Amino acid sequence: MKKIIIIIFFSLLLLLSGCKKDIDKIDNEEKQELNYTNLQDNDFDINKYELAEIPFVFVEKLSRLDNYTKTTKGNTIAKKIITYNQEIDNTYIQNSTEKHLITISKSSLKNLYHEAYFKEDIISLKTKENDEFSDISYEEYQLTYGYLPYGYHLEGFVLSKESIKEITKVDNNQYHLVLDNEIGTNDVKIQMKEFGALNDYPSFSLIEIDIVIEEDFTPIKIILKSEYEVDIKILGKTKCTQDYTVEFKYE
Numbered sequence: 001m002k003k004i005i006i007i008i009f010f011s012l013l014l015l016l017s018g019c020k021k022d023i024d025k026i027d028n029e030e031k032q033e034l035n036y037t038n039l040q041d042n043d044f045d046i047n048k049y050e051l052a053e054i055p056f057v058f059v060e061k062l063s064r065l066d067n068y069t070k071t072t073k074g075n076t077i078a079k080k081i082i083t084y085n086q087e088i089d090n091t092y093i094q095n096s097t098e099k100h101l102i103t104i105s106k107s108s109l110k111n112l113y114h115e116a117y118f119k120e121d122i123i124s125l126k127t128k129e130n131d132e133f134s135d136i137s138y139e140e141y142q143l144t145y146g147y148l149p150y151g152y153h154l155e156g157f158v159l160s161k162e163s164i165k166e167i168t169k170v171d172n173n174q175y176h177l178v179l180d181n182e183i184g185t186n187d188v189k190i191q192m193k194e195f196g197a198l199n200d201y202p203s204f205s206l207i208e209i210d211i212v213i214e215e216d217f218t219p220i221k222i223i224l225k226s227e228y229e230v231d232i233k234i235l236g237k238t239k240c241t242q243d244y245t246v247e248f249k250y251e
Contacts, residue, residue, distance in 0.1 A: 036060040044216045051167055054175055054211075055159055061217040063152045067095045067251040074224075074244025080235045084109050088244050092149045095251060101149045105195070109234065112195055116141075118148065146190035154209060155224055155246070156191060158184035170210065173220075179207040192230075199231040202240075222246040 036057050049057055072090035077083060086107040093100045099118035105111070117124040117133070123141050124133040142148065147156045154177075157163070163184035168176045179185075181204040189201040196202075206227035212220040226242045 046173065046213070046215050046217060051169060051175075052164075055154070055164060055167060055177060058211055058213060058217050058219070059152060059154055059159055061213075062154070062219060063150070065094065065150070065219070065248075069093045069249045070219075070246055071249075072244050072246045074242070076240050076242040078109070078230075078232075078235070078238050078240045080238045086110065088242075094150060099150065103195075109232070110196065114145075114195070118150075142187075144190075145194055146187040146192075153187065154211075155222060156188040157207065157209070158187065160184060173214065174210060174212045177209045177211070179209065181205060181207060196230060197233065199233060202228040202230045204228045218250075219246075219248045221248070 037060065039057070039060060044057065044061055046054070070092050072088060072092075074088045076086040076088065078086065084107055086105055086109070089104045091102050101114070101116045101118070103112065103114040113127060113129050115126050115129075115133075121138075122135045123138060125136050125141070126133050136144075138148075147153055153159070157179055160183065163180045164177055165180050166176075166178035170176050185204060185207070192198065192202050193200070204226060206225070208225045210221075210223040212222070214220060223245050224242070227240070228242070229237055229239050231237050
């Protein structure tokens with residue numbers, strides 16, 4: 001009888017844990033549904049792969065990058081009676097001595113400053129330009145800000161067979177992706193809610209990403225366009241359009 005009660009108790013716990021309203025983190029195993037981690041350097045040849053494989057090999061290449069700088073520039077347009085323009089200006093530097101991120105975003109509604117050094121065991125972070133750095137664990141950082149500026153993702157979006165709704169070849173080395181508005185968006189939503197001081201997680205209606213690459217999958221440029229609705233403290237529910245371009249430079 002005791003065994004039956006214990007089984008029922010743990011079954012209820014499992015059911016309740018599945019009812020959480022908060023966004024859950026996705027395990028690394030799920031993120032790497034299509035696994036290209038065993039590729040050798042000479043395997044990164046765009047001519048070796050089918051169209052559907054290109055995004056996954058590209059993300060694998062991204063995760064291996066070193067000694068590079070990527071700059072992100074663009075804006076987010078929010079429309080609510082009048083139009084608000086939120087500028088985006090990010091720089092991430094990774095080399096043998098540092099992993100350094102500076103994120104700056106400005107508008108009449110919200111000014112954001114986010115600077116972090118990603119060290120071996122800890123992250124040094126400040127959210128105001130004139131503040132001192134304070135240390136935060138990697139786990140706490142990802143719970144608060146969603147994702148790291150490097151790793152196995154495409155601008156924070158987790159790719160899988162289900163999350164990529166469409167892929168087309170635009171030019172020789174340019175590919176256009178249409179992503180699912182829910183699948184693979186958890187980490188991005190976490191960051192957007194924190195950075196934007198939103199009342200709730202955003203709701204996407206469009207996610208399109210273009211990748212421009214070399215023959216060996218080396219990133220040249222990433223172009224992102226998204227449309228979504230947010231709940232902002234001052235404006236309430238507001239529709240937004242975000243456009244930005246990420247450019248890569250190598251030492």
